[in-house]
Amino acid sequence: MGSMKVHQFARGFWEHEPSLTLGCKRLRPLAPKLATVTATTTETTSVVTTFDLKSFIKPESGPRKLGSSEDKGDSIQVETHPGGTRWNPTQEQIGILEMLYRGGMRTPNAQQIEQITAQLGKYGKIEGKNVFYWFQNHKARERQKQKRNSLGLANNSRTTTTPSIMTTITIDSRGRQEVSPYKRKCMSWRFECLQGNSNNMFSFDRDDEEGDKTLELFPLHPEGR
Amino acid sequence: MGSMKVHQFARGFWEHEPSLTLGCKRLRPLAPKLATVTATTTETTSVVTTFDLKSFIKPESGPRKLGSSEDKGDSIQVETHPGGTRWNPTQEQIGILEMLYRGGMRTPNAQQIEQITAQLGKYGKIEGKNVFYWFQNHKARERQKQKRNSLGLANNSRTTTTPSIMTTITIDSRGRQEVSPYKRKCMSWRFECLQGNSNNMFSFDRDDEEGDKTLELFPLHPEGR
DNA sequence: GCAAATTAATGATTTATTCAAG
DNA sequence: CTTGAATAAATCATTAATTTGC
Numbered sequence: 001m002g003s004m005k006v007h008q009f010a011r012g013f014w015e016h017e018p019s020l021t022l023g024c025k026r027l028r029p030l031a032p033k034l035a036t037v038t039a040t041t042t043e044t045t046s047v048v049t050t051f052d053l054k055s056f057i058k059p060e061s062g063p064r065k066l067g068s069s070e071d072k073g074d075s076i077q078v079e080t081h082p083g084g085t086r087w088n089p090t091q092e093q094i095g096i097l098e099m100l101y102r103g104g105m106r107t108p109n110a111q112q113i114e115q116i117t118a119q120l121g122k123y124g125k126i127e128g129k130n131v132f133y134w135f136q137n138h139k140a141r142e143r144q145k146q147k148r149n150s151l152g153l154a155n156n157s158r159t160t161t162t163p164s165i166m167t168t169i170t171i172d173s174r175g176r177q178e179v180s181p182y183k184r185k186c187m188s189w190r191f192e193c194l195q196g197n198s199n200n201m202f203s204f205d206r207d208d209e210e211g212d213k214t215l216e217l218f219p220l221h222p223e224g225r
Numbered sequence: 226m227g228s229m230k231v232h233q234f235a236r237g238f239w240e241h242e243p244s245l246t247l248g249c250k251r252l253r254p255l256a257p258k259l260a261t262v263t264a265t266t267t268e269t270t271s272v273v274t275t276f277d278l279k280s281f282i283k284p285e286s287g288p289r290k291l292g293s294s295e296d297k298g299d300s301i302q303v304e305t306h307p308g309g310t311r312w313n314p315t316q317e318q319i320g321i322l323e324m325l326y327r328g329g330m331r332t333p334n335a336q337q338i339e340q341i342t343a344q345l346g347k348y349g350k351i352e353g354k355n356v357f358y359w360f361q362n363h364k365a366r367e368r369q370k371q372k373r374n375s376l377g378l379a380n381n382s383r384t385t386t387t388p389s390i391m392t393t394i395t396i397d398s399r400g401r402q403e404v405s406p407y408k409r410k411c412m413s414w415r416f417e418c419l420q421g422n423s424n425n426m427f428s429f430d431r432d433d434e435e436g437d438k439t440l441e442l443f444p445l446h447p448e449g450r
Numbered sequence: 451g452c453a454a455a456t457t458a459a460t461g462a463t464t465t466a467t468t469c470a471a472g
Numbered sequence: 473c474t475t476g477a478a479t480a481a482a483t484c485a486t487t488a489a490t491t492t493g494c
Binding site for chain 1: 460461
């Protein structure tokens with residue numbers, strides 16, 4: 001009956017009046033900090049914060065009605081952004097990315113990603129995160145490929161690198177040796193939901209009556225993976 | 226003189242005419258694939274792609290003139306977003322975040338992050354990435370804290386969890402057992418540069434003459450961390 | 451030849467580790 | 473020392489390529 005408890009809590013938690021008291025005395029594991037509480041609409045004694053949790057659940061346009069009219073007319077959904085198709089890079093995009101990689105680019109910052117995305121967008125649909133992930137994956141897999149090669153066999157020369165073209169790029173590894181290995185990035189990425197794929201923590205289910213959607217809380221990773 | 230080569234390449238690479246040939250024959254380690262190349266502005270033989278690399282370097286507003294008038298009037302730059310100050314959460318923000326955490330939230334998706342950020346923004350400056358990082362860090366550190374406690378001493382009860390309030394939240398771990406452990410997130414974050422902190426890969430230096438800024442390429446991580 | 455089954459490659463996420471501000 | 477921020481490593485999941493049986 002753990003689920004029941006959660007249900008009760010969930011309902012009381014998410015669907016009550018907008019004014020909700022944070023009933024936690026201890027707000028931080030450490031650091032008393034003299035309580036710089038500047039609660040805008042303080043109610044009574046301790047840290048009471050009004051927090052409109054309702055706006056968390058109902059994003060903007062009502063209940064959304066999952067699976068309402070199930071239009072299965074098309075087998076392949078050809079939309080601007082289909083359901084869950086991942087980025088499928090074109091040859092030009094891969095070529096440019098590899099070129100940049102060979103040029104030395106490893107972890108482009110936000111601005112660079114923005115511009116690369118803009119350029120690659122000429123050759124096919126692409127997003128910033130695709131560029132970001134590509135560099136991460138490529139870097140990591142080149143690294144482990146090198147490690148595997150260094151361990152397995154000791155013969156060097158071209159294994160997977162560029163065959164012979166543009167191999168004159170000898171990346172500078174001198175004069176910048178003293179650069180601290182960690183440079184801050186300070187990339188401020190903004191999150192925006194693509195489609196209402198909110199199957200993360202919240203899920204509606206109807207085990208009571210009809211229409212009365214109860215909110216159930218459950219962790220994404222069931223505690224132990 | 227590896228640096229020299231890079232310099233040459235960099236200059237020829239970045240500052241040439243907008244038309245640049247991608248001379249890579251092999252585009253994938255496996256898979257011949259019959260070359261579905263649909264190069265928009267194909268020139269001659271293989272994969273030739275016009276790619277305006279100039280727009281990568283000069284973002285929008287000219288050379289920008291690093292360190293032109295060096296206004297050191299203020300020691301601390303108090304701007305909308307200072308140089309490198311990190312998020313300093315308020316008590317209310319921490320309280321709300323912990324409440325959400327105890328409620329079961331572990332990895333909010335983009336939409337949730339957006340809304341949490343909007344709510345927490347009432348109590349102090351905050352960005353989406355702060356919320357994102359907070360959940361990641363909190364989750365990871367709770368985990369390692371539990372691990373440490375489970376190893377060190379075997380007595381249970383409150384160690385760092387909630388003292389006694391709202392401990393009735395027994396997270397549901399039944400009835401959802403069959404849910405595939407991995408749910409897609411499909412968060413499409415957009416990258417935007419916060420401040421021109423592009424100390425990542427590109428850096429201007431003046432080793433030739435004045436005014437002639439040469440672009441130097443060097444890897445962020447000097448090959449081996 | 452071709453479609454299902456299998457395998458390899460790789461895009462996308464999560465977790466672990468590390469750096470550094472305060 | 474705590475913790476925000478960032479990167480590296482591990483992992484999941486999906487698509488393309490290859491194989492296999494007919």
